[in-house]
Amino acid sequence: MARPPDRRPGFSRRAQNNLFVGYVLAVAGAIVGAVLLVASRFDPPAFRAIRSAAGEVTAPISAALGSANGALAAAPDEVSGYFGVHAENARLQAELVATRRLLTRARALDHENARLRRLLALRDAAGDVVIAARLVSSSASSARRFGLLDAGFVAGVREGQPVEDPDGLVGRVVEVGPDSARVLLLIDAESLVPAARAGDGFPAIVAGRGDGLVDVRPVNPAAGEVRPGDLFVTSGAGGIFAPGVPVARVDARASDGGVGRPLARADTLDVAIVRHAYMPPPPPPRQPTP
Amino acid sequence: MTLPPGALGATPPPTPTRALPPATVIAGSLLTAWPMIAHAGLLPPCGLLMLLAWRLLAPGALRPWAAAPLGLVDDLVSGQPLGSAVLLWSLALLAIDAAERRLVFRSFRQDWLIAAPLIALVLGAGRLVATPLGARVDRVLGAQIVATALLFPAAARTCAWIDRRREAA
Numbered sequence: 095m096a097r098p099p100d101r102r103p104g105f106s107r108r109a110q111n112n113l114f115v116g117y118v119l120a121v122a123g124a125i126v127g128a129v130l131l132v133a134s135r136f137d138p139p140a141f142r143a144i145r146s147a148a149g150e151v152t153a154p155i156s157a158a159l160g161s162a163n164g165a166l167a168a169a170p171d172e173v174s175g176y177f178g179v180h181a182e183n184a185r186l187q188a189e190l191v192a193t194r195r196l197l198t199r200a201r202a203l204d205h206e207n208a209r210l211r212r213l214l215a216l217r218d219a220a221g222d223v224v225i226a227a228r229l230v231s232s233s234a235s236s237a238r239r240f241g242l243l244d245a246g247f248v249a250g251v252r253e254g255q256p257v258e259d260p261d262g263l264v265g266r267v268v269e270v271g272p273d274s275a276r277v278l279l280l281i282d283a284e285s286l287v288p289a290a291r292a293g294d295g296f297p298a299i300v301a302g303r304g305d306g307l308v309d310v311r312p313v314n315p316a317a318g319e320v321r322p323g324d325l326f327v328t329s330g331a332g333g334i335f336a337p338g339v340p341v342a343r344v345d346a347r348a349s350d351g352g353v354g355r356p357l358a359r360a361d362t363l364d365v366a367i368v369r370h371a372y373m374p375p376p377p378p379p380r381q382p383t384p
Numbered sequence: 385m386t387l388p389p390g391a392l393g394a395t396p397p398p399t400p401t402r403a404l405p406p407a408t409v410i411a412g413s414l415l416t417a418w419p420m421i422a423h424a425g426l427l428p429p430c431g432l433l434m435l436l437a438w439r440l441l442a443p444g445a446l447r448p449w450a451a452a453p454l455g456l457v458d459d460l461v462s463g464q465p466l467g468s469a470v471l472l473w474s475l476a477l478l479a480i481d482a483a484e485r486r487l488v489f490r491s492f493r494q495d496w497l498i499a500a501p502l503i504a505l506v507l508g509a510g511r512l513v514a515t516p517l518g519a520r521v522d523r524v525l526g527a528q529i530v531a532t533a534l535l536f537p538a539a540a541r542t543c544a545w546i547d548r549r550r551e552a553a
Contacts (some may be wrong), residue, residue, distance in 0.1 A: 116448035117481075123452025124474035130459075130467025131513060141466045148460035152417040160419030231417050233463025234427035235528075237511040237521045240463040241421055281423060283519030304521035306423030 146246075146271030153244045153274035156230035224368040225249045229257075229264070229277065237304060239282035241265065243275040243366060251275045251368050254334055258367045262340035262357035263287065263328060267368065277366075280341065280356045281306055289341050290329035291320075297329055298351065300341050308342050311351040320344050320352035336372035401550045405445040406454060408546060409434045412539075413458040424524040428532035430539070431458045432506060435473060437539040439480055440495040442547050451477045468513050472506045492540065500533040507532065 134141055175182075227245035245251050247270045257264045257277050265285060269276040278285055283304035290297050297313040298320065310320050324344040330337030342354035413431030435454060438445045455469035462469065483498055511525050 113448075119447075119449035120451065120474060120478060123449050123455075124471055124478065126452060127455060127467050127469075127471030127474055131465060131471055132467075134465040134467050145460055145466065152414065152461060156417045156419045159417075163419060229421055230419055232421045233425065234416050234418070234420060234422035235425060235429045236416075236463040237425050237515045237519070237525065238463045239422075239425075279421075283515045283521065304424070304515055304519040305524050307520075 142269045146269050146274065146276070149242055149269070149274040149276060150246075150271045153230055153242050156242065157228065157244045160228070160230055222370050224251055224255060224370055226365050226367050227251075229366050232279070237283070239279040239285075239302065239304065240268075241277040241279050241366075243267070243277050243368070244273070245368065246271045246273040246275050248272050252371075254371045255368050256335050256339070256371065258339055258369065259358045259365060260367075261359060262342075263335065264358045264366055266334060275368075280358070281308060287335055287341055288329045288331040289326040290337075292325040292327050292340075295329070297331070298326060300326060300354070303353075306355070307345075308354050308356055309348065309351060310342060310344055310354050315350070320347065322346055322352065324352070324354075325357075326354070330372060333373055334371050336369065404546060404550055405438045405442070405543075406450060408542070409438065409446075409450075409454045410457050413454075413461055416461050416463070425521065426524060426528050426531070428528060428535050429458070429462070429507065430535075431462075432469075432473065432476075432503065433532060433535055433539040434543065436476065436480075436499045436502060437536065437543040439477055440499060441540055441543050443484075445543075445547065446477075448477065448481075449474075464510055464514050468510050472509055476502045476506055492537075495540070496533075496536050499536045503532045503536070504529045 225245050227243050227249070229241040230244045231242045233240040241264070243251070243257065251267055251270050253267055253270055255267045257266060263280055265277045265279040265282070267275050268278045279302070280287060280300070281302045281304065283302050285302040287300045288297070289300045289310070296318050299311045299313060301309045301311060303309055310324075310326060312318065312320060322344050326341045326344070328335040328337055328339045328341055340357045342356050344352040344354040346353050409431050412429075412434040415430045416427065418427075431454065435446070435451065451473035452470050455471070455473035456466075458464075458469040458473070459466045479502060480498060487494070507525060507529050511521060515521055
């Protein structure tokens with residue numbers, strides 16, 4: 095197809111002016127965009143407000159879609175569950191017997207743990223739960239990794255609070271609206287979480303890579319190295335994240351530590367628990383020297 | 385003087401049909417509200433796809449300045465820093481204008497050939513402004529660019545279908 099012969103809209107002065115103004119506005123739009131982009135480097139509160147307003151609109155839609163989707167996806171499971179229920183029953187009975195012994199042992203350990211904690215006068219580390227909400231959507235088309243939570247400051251969610259799921263740390267709240275909040279996920283390229291190896295407390299930083307994995311960088315590479323299979327939990331250093339929450343398991347060694355995958359499987363619409371930001375206990379007052 | 389329906393200076397169609405193309409672009413942007421927690425940014429930016437398809441297939445459908453407000457809506461829901469789509473989408477439309485000036489013939493393949501590098505440029509620039517240089521997102525980004533470019537014919541089909549309905553209305 096040949097293109098239309100001429101782009102000028104004839105001799106009408108008004109049409110020509112309209113065209114010209116259209117282009118001026120288009121260029122102005124680009125300039126406004128550039129200004130906004132520079133301004134968003136400094137992240138003014140006004141930007142957060144309008145972004146959370148958008149979140150307010152989309153979060154209920156996503157939540158509704160999610161529950162409809164979940165009901166549809168669960169239907170085949172329910173049908174097959176109906177038929178497989180006998181086999182399942184036998185399996186569970188066997189599992190129960192096997193677990194009972196472990197449970198007794200765990201109870202004993204738990205008791206001992208509580209006794210030892212009392213001896214050490216340890217504060218209970220985990221902050222109180224603010225609310226259990228759900229992650230309803232994410233920035234799936236962007237290079238950033240944000241999730242949208244369907245609870246906001248009406249429910250007590252505040253900026254900086256950590257978000258966990260039953261398996262481990264998910265991220266932390268960065269923007270709060272009345273009934274929705276934006277969560278910076280652990281796997282975002284700008285996410286840093288101070289962590290320690292479960293077992294010996296070897297300190298490391300868990301940094302998101304942006305591709306679904308995390309880098310585990312030792313704080314002091316000379317002190318040891320990260321091995322595949324190592325489990326890292328939050329160390330509580332610097333506050334926000336209470337110590338002892340599972341973060342990532344190391345899969346492979348890398349030049350500056352290891353590459354791991356987060357333990358929280360945030361790809362499902364599971365419960366996300368928002369906790370109060372952790373404040374490390376103040377250092378003990380120094381005894382005045384006589 | 386009579387002008388073809390899409391030409392500049394022609395009487396615009398009534399408001400509801402006039403609002404349809406921008407509405408589809410916004411609907412494309414809102415696809416990020418789909419309940420799914422993505423581990424990597426693989427979802428094609430459908431708002432951008434619809435914008436390019438409308439601009440290339442039905443030049444009269446969007447005003448020349450439409451990219452900025454539509455980009456703002458996309459920025460609000462996409463997770464990119466505010467202003468990145470406002471800037472990049474405006475530049476993309478201006479680039480199409482500049483390309484059209486030099487073209488003698490129009491065909492669908494040529495439109496696709498214009499859209500594909502623009503998609504790559506917009507997504508690449510979006511990655512540069514959103515994430516630090518060291519982020520390991522480039523492989524995912526490549527896949528996203530390829531997927532988006534391959535989806536252009538589908539977006540064009542959608543636009544053509546809506547446009548036909550629009551003109552019939």
